Amino acid sequence: MKLNNTTFSENLSQVYDSCTTQEYYNMFPNSILFYAQQEINIKGSKVFDIGCGNGNLSAAMGILGASYVLGLDISESQIEIAKAKHPYRNIEFVVDDAYTVKQQPYGPFDLVTCMYSFHFIPNVDVLKAAFQNIYKNLKEGGTLVFLDITHDYKYSKAKMEQLKSLTSYCYKPNVAEGEIPKLWDLVPGYVTLPNKQLLVDHFAIHGEQLKETMLEIGFRSVERKPFVFHDLKMVDFFGPDGFNHHLFVVKK
Numbered sequence: 001m002k003l004n005n006t007t008f009s010e011n012l013s014q015v016y017d018s019c020t021t022q023e024y025y026n027m028f029p030n031s032i033l034f035y036a037q038q039e040i041n042i043k044g045s046k047v048f049d050i051g052c053g054n055g056n057l058s059a060a061m062g063i064l065g066a067s068y069v070l071g072l073d074i075s076e077s078q079i080e081i082a083k084a085k086h087p088y089r090n091i092e093f094v095v096d097d098a099y100t101v102k103q104q105p106y107g108p109f110d111l112v113t114c115m116y117s118f119h120f121i122p123n124v125d126v127l128k129a130a131f132q133n134i135y136k137n138l139k140e141g142g143t144l145v146f147l148d149i150t151h152d153y154k155y156s157k158a159k160m161e162q163l164k165s166l167t168s169y170c171y172k173p174n175v176a177e178g179e180i181p182k183l184w185d186l187v188p189g190y191v192t193l194p195n196k197q198l199l200v201d202h203f204a205i206h207g208e209q210l211k212e213t214m215l216e217i218g219f220r221s222v223e224r225k226p227f228v229f230h231d232l233k234m235v236d237f238f239g240p241d242g243f244n245h246h247l248f249v250v251k252k
């Protein structure tokens with residue numbers, strides 16, 4: 001099975017950058033920062049942001065005083081945007097693949113963040129490799145704060161329409177109303193722009209699979225956390241019984 005968009009279409013970089021300016025979007029990086037700060041003091045720490053996109057989260061950690069932030073992304077256009085937006089001395093942005101990335105010379109890191117970058121992963125072997133790469137780049141006792149969309153919701157056409165009106169993203173899993181997309185199935189998706197639609201196909205990863213894989217490769221604890229919600233509407237929509245996203249605080 002293949003994605004129509006091989007990883008993250010280069011065409012999407014500008015679109016995603018503008019999504020991150022929407023008010024609802026702050027809930028995601030803010031939640032990551034909230035839990036990261038419960039675990040470590042970002043000031044003076046070394047941080048690795050995997051699938052950094054436009055670099056906003058990397059930059060937030062730089063501004064909080066991290067001594068070194070490495071933002072990595074497979075997309076050249078995303079890294080170009082990140083470098084242009086955040087030209088700070090303590091932040092470096094590189095093009096690389098999270099599935100094969102090596103141990104970094106300026107690591108190991110106190111904190112790894114990974115936000116919405118693993119839903120293109122096609123099978124458990126690649127998932128394992130990607131988490132192993134995070135593991136080897138983390139210090140003993142270090143923290144991973146991980147967040148991704150997981151396609152283990154019960155499909156509801158009405159809820160999907162709601163997602164589309166909120167975010168412009170829409171997924172069409174091949175399941176009937178009330179059913180859960182099957183693990184690793186292709187989930188076709190698109191984002192609607194004023195004059196066109198761009199493909200954003202995913203694979204159906206389930207939260208339990210993420211947790212199981214992290215524990216299997218050696219992380220000592222994996223805890224699911226709620227978003228730090230900014231309003232009640234969001235609790236209903238992205239909460240544990242709503243559209244499924246998994247935020248994990250993970251310890252090595």
Ligand SMILES: C[S@@+](CC[C@H](N)C(=O)[O-])C[C@H]1O[C@@H](n2cnc3c(N)ncnc32)[C@H](O)[C@@H]1O
Pocket residue numbers: 007008016020050051052053054072073074075078096097098099114115116117118120
């Ligand atoms: C939905 S965006 C999220 C960007 C950013 N983390 C954020 O939340 O604003 C997904 C990002 O993951 C990156 N990505 C996808 N596959 C990757 C891989 N194998 N290695 C590194 N980055 C990858 C994409 O290029 C894209 O920038």
